Amino acid sequence: MALLEVRDLSIEFETRKGNLKALERLSFTLNEGETLGIVGESGCGKSITSLALMGLLAPNARVSAGALRFEGKDLLAMNEEARSEIRGAEMSMIFQDPMTSLNPSFTVGFQLEEMLKAHPREEADRSPAGRRKRLVELMEQVGIPDPAQRLTCYPHELSGGMSQRVMIAMAVASRPKLLIADEPTTALDVTIQAQILELLRDLQRRYKMALILITHDLGVVSETAARTMVMYAGQAVEEGPTREVIASPRHPYTAGLLQCLPALHAKEAPKTRLPSIAGMVPDLLARPSGCQFHPRCSRAQEPCWQALPDWRVEGSRGERCHFPLTQAGGGQR
């Protein structure tokens, strides 16, 4: 049984300007211990997906799904109480900006201890002395030097990297089966980013935790996730093993994204024009007809503006395109 099963998940918001479809018929499954990278540009639906999984959407969101199951339990049928039992304990989340995710008026230790009180996982978590010991262990585990002293710090006394480590300690305190990381390193410098990604990989191995890594950075996904899903305008456009998706993208959007990236060790001469994707992401309140990418796609033909392509699965890969790139055509520069 898959740890997480998402089938035809859609999210709509009723706004003054009309009905906004933030997410349309998203499907994927995630097994225990697996890492899925979700990539896409702003407004593609990455973050709304994670909020929906956590049950943290605003009350005006209308969620519908063919299935949304976590360990076989139907998440949508649960009441708020049952949901909050799972949230933080079985699945937890870390956010992009660690500085604003911590409460500035309480010490790091106090906030971390709250987590242990709310979701005790070990016998030690039930007594103050036991918790004390666990806190130090947790801080050590996420690589915070001088952990006992750091517990008495307030968030503003920590750097961005340290705050993100504290957030991670909080998220893994109850040994969740699923960790959702929404742009966990975007606000951090590259050397700190490398440290945090290493830490996530390490914790994942140790706890056999499944990880959903949401990012705009194809490099981060490529180094961390075994599988990748590319999203555009609230829809998944392509999914598959990361290496295959990058080496031979099937959807023209994925291919375009890869070509836009300047390479660190490019073979071509520097200072030449980069290939770019013309135009911009559609307004979700005024979506184009048919395939959402067709106004920017150089391969678009009549079927593309007439009908939204179906999600097609073939072996380990899935895509939503009328005219997918073939092996020979894709991913070449």
Add this chain to the structure above:
Amino acid sequence: MSAGQPAAGSTILEIRGLKKHYPVRGWLGQKGLVKALDGVTFAVQAGRTLAVVGESGCGKSTLARVLLGVEPATEGDVRVDGRARSELTREERLRSVQMIFQDPYGSLNPRKRAWQLIAEPLAVSGKFSRAELRSRAVALMDKVGLRAEYADRYPHMFSGGQRQRLGIARALMLHPRVLICDEPVSALDVSIQAQVLNLLLDLQQELGLSYVFISHDLSVVRHLADEVAVLYLGRVAERGPCDRIFNDPRHPYTRVLLASTPKVAGALDSGQAGAAANDARFRAVKGELPSPLNPPPGCVFHRRCPIAGERCSREVPAERQVAGRVVACHEA
């Protein structure tokens, strides 16, 4: 400056031993000194791009402010076309260096129309009529790829990429020789980022502009720069021609930066990404940037450095020539 385009390759902007120190008052009145820039030397050639790379707190933004002239240097001067900036008239200063900012949302006055924003640097002189200003602004809009119909729009009606184009047009209004670009594409989505980078490349070709390109993104720098200066805690760790530094980095910090940058494996970065960039010693380096108030003695990088020797904790390494670039490291 009435002279035409300078010959390509001549030095247009030069700093030598530039220092910028900020005094800091503690709560008991004791003073510290933040050395935001501590002896930075480099030169920018006409029509070329110098990239300044480094992590937050390394002094990149202070450097931009000093180069632009909004903050005086503590020591050392900025020389433009061979003349000290202090000798230039106000107008010459404005026409020598202009800047574009990271945040296209925050750097444009929301109550002004696009053409007014673009023309503002020229409008302050009071020498031009409204019609003249507008026609000049519209001409520049065309140059940066914005449609003339957009001239009367307000900034909120533009997308992020378009706003960055607005910022570029505004900076070009006074025909500067040097454009300082402070993280100009970091706030943009990848597909839009490529469009703006292409625009910068086109403008450089067409106008012979020089760029000081401040960025934390090494892939972008590799694509755009002729020369690179790697900054760490207010000092230059390594500087020299872009291809040398990327293909054969000598300073351990440069190697750490290259190794830490996530690579899109399997497709674009295959090939020479190996060797230098993937040396395991330089991956996931320990620790964080030290406090600039209390920098470590000797080489400021030695506590995080995977190859630091005993000498590194005592002596500040001097800049020296190694393999066609300048490196400040005892072990390089």
